[in-house]
Amino acid sequence: MTQSYLTHLECSGCGQQFSHNEIHTFCPTCQSPLLALYDLKRARQAVDRDEITRRRKGMWRWHELLPVLLEENQIFLGEGDTALLSMPHLNKELGLTNLFVKDESSNPTGSFKARGLAAAISKARELGVQKVIIPTAGNAGGAMAAYAARAGIKALIYMPRDTPHANIEESQMTGAEVILVDGIISDAAGMAGEKARAEGWFDLSTFKEPYRTEGKKIMGYELAETFDWELPDVIIYPTGGGTGLVGMWKAFAELETLGWLSNTKRPRMVAVQAEGCAPVIKAFEKGALFCDFWTNAHTLASGLRVPKSFADALILQDLRESNGTAVAVSDEEILKAQHLLARQEGIFAAPEGAATLAALQKLVDQKWIQPEERIVLFNTGSGLKYLTQPT
Amino acid sequence: MANNVLYVEDNPDNMMLVQRALEARGYKLLKARNGLEGVATAENEDVDLILLDINLPDIDGYEVARRLRASEKRALASVPIIAITANALKGDAEKALDAGCDVYMSKPINIRELWARVEAFVPMP
Numbered sequence: 001m002t003q004s005y006l007t008h009l010e011c012s013g014c015g016q017q018f019s020h021n022e023i024h025t026f027c028p029t030c031q032s033p034l035l036a037l038y039d040l041k042r043a044r045q046a047v048d049r050d051e052i053t054r055r056r057k058g059m060w061r062w063h064e065l066l067p068v069l070l071e072e073n074q075i076f077l078g079e080g081d082t083a084l085l086s087m088p089h090l091n092k093e094l095g096l097t098n099l100f101v102k103d104e105s106s107n108p109t110g111s112f113k114a115r116g117l118a119a120a121i122s123k124a125r126e127l128g129v130q131k132v133i134i135p136t137a138g139n140a141g142g143a144m145a146a147y148a149a150r151a152g153i154k155a156l157i158y159m160p161r162d163t164p165h166a167n168i169e170e171s172q173m174t175g176a177e178v179i180l181v182d183g184i185i186s187d188a189a190g191m192a193g194e195k196a197r198a199e200g201w202f203d204l205s206t207f208k209e210p211y212r213t214e215g216k217k218i219m220g221y222e223l224a225e226t227f228d229w230e231l232p233d234v235i236i237y238p239t240g241g242g243t244g245l246v247g248m249w250k251a252f253a254e255l256e257t258l259g260w261l262s263n264t265k266r267p268r269m270v271a272v273q274a275e276g277c278a279p280v281i282k283a284f285e286k287g288a289l290f291c292d293f294w295t296n297a298h299t300l301a302s303g304l305r306v307p308k309s310f311a312d313a314l315i316l317q318d319l320r321e322s323n324g325t326a327v328a329v330s331d332e333e334i335l336k337a338q339h340l341l342a343r344q345e346g347i348f349a350a351p352e353g354a355a356t357l358a359a360l361q362k363l364v365d366q367k368w369i370q371p372e373e374r375i376v377l378f379n380t381g382s383g384l385k386y387l388t389q390p391t
Numbered sequence: 392m393a394n395n396v397l398y399v400e401d402n403p404d405n406m407m408l409v410q411r412a413l414e415a416r417g418y419k420l421l422k423a424r425n426g427l428e429g430v431a432t433a434e435n436e437d438v439d440l441i442l443l444d445i446n447l448p449d450i451d452g453y454e455v456a457r458r459l460r461a462s463e464k465r466a467l468a469s470v471p472i473i474a475i476t477a478n479a480l481k482g483d484a485e486k487a488l489d490a491g492c493d494v495y496m497s498k499p500i501n502i503r504e505l506w507a508r509v510e511a512f513v514p515m516p
Contacts, residue, residue, distance in 0.1 A: 013503050030502035031408075186497065190477065290504040293495045295484045307484070313503065 111381030119215030206241030220251030274299030353379030399429030
């Protein structure tokens with residue numbers, strides 16, 4: 001059995017190809033993110049989607065479409081196969097009939113970041129990487145630390161000083177060195193990049209290596225499988241770095257090439273950001289190909305405090321291809337939505353996840369969403385990780 | 392319209408990358424390896440756009456931008472300046488814009504974005 005149908009890496013900007021048997025970061029020619037490509041024609045002939053459904057639960061049951069070549073290099077902590085929950089009370093509240101939440105809080109380390117870091121650390125181990133570094137708004141650091149610990153790889157994390165305490169503590173608990181930075185994730189990214197260049201750490205920053213996207217794309221495969229190989233009408237996704245949004249859009253294209261979908265209908269993708277840091281919304285609305293760096297970024301949703309994603313061009317391209325849109329919500333709206341989701345449906349969502357409900361309310365009001373449409377919100381993590389210590 | 396782009400940058404790798412990228416699109420690149428050289432080149436040559444690294448070995452990019460905007464050469468008050476920096480440190484973007492830059496970009500420089508941003512000010516020759 002072929003473990004992976006990975007064939008090569010390709011630059012998302014200029015199309016230059018690279019070997020997957022070597023360590024790569026981003027394109028050295030045009031400095032755009034690299035994407036992993038697979039021999040989907042062969043996979044289409046050889047892989048039975050229904051057989052995948054019968055495998056042991058978790059992200060790695062999709063191993064043919066993931067980049068790790070040897071099973072022994074897969075690092076598994078239980079990531080993937082998160083619940084897709086119907087929302088009976090919110091349906092009534094909002095006048096909808098088909099609302100779902102993909103609840104990523106059950107992933108290891110309590111957030112969707114586990115998926116991307118499981119793939120990236122596994123591939124890093126396969127390529128012989130000994131030490132990894134990451135700038136993070138919080139959850140990616142905790143996830144990287146856990147997978148690096150499991151892989152026996154040294155981990156160094158740069159995070160803003162005001163990162164939720166749980167992220168700092170979980171990272172340290174799993175053996176990572178944590179450096180707290182005055183500023184936000186872009187400040188942490190600058191310092192981590194400098195350290196990586198000076199001392200040879202492998203930089204796992206969002207889209208500055210090709211494999212985190214691969215782990216995240218499995219969210220798209222799971223959605224297709226759960227909806228009996230149809231895709232939802234609308235996906236509402238909190239967008240900081242944008243790995244999940246880009247990854248799922250990639251997954252939908254792969255699924256179509258594999259011939260696994262019942263029809264060719266694709267979802268409209270919605271990027272949600274905070275009003276205090278909304279570079280994607282601004283660029284989307286003015287028809288720009290790239291985002292301007294957002295100055296004075298501020299929001300309580302730390303995962304959305306990303307002034308400019310390294311993959312901004314891909315995010316904008318995918319939103320437009322999907323006939324989607326981009327929505328900004330205020331911190332007040334996020335907090336209200338967090339309470340609403342908890343009280344009505346029993347989900348204590350991360351603020352980033354709650355932001356998707358706030359955005360949904362706006363889209364329903366604008367009639368951008370129709371009552372009968374099948375809608376999926378992504379709760380990217382557990383609200384528990386954002387609790388502050390009593391003073 | 393002329394197509395002279397001045398790049399003020401002390402890192403030879405970045406200089407090479409940007410030179411290749413812009414010359415491939417027909418722009419002429421003028422090079423300065425530190426801030427003072429950058430100010431002097433801008434004052435002595437015809438420059439249509441300036442790419443300005445912030446972390447320079449002598450005066451920093453903010454000071455370069457301020458001197459350009461206050462220059463006796465009147466044209467430099469309005470020449471477009473794109474600030475570029477390796478470390479998107481807190482307030483860098485704000486400081487760059489306050490110093491008179493028009494746009495802020497952080498490294499690594501995405502070449503397609505660079506083309507788009509340069510072309511927005513100086514159409515491709």
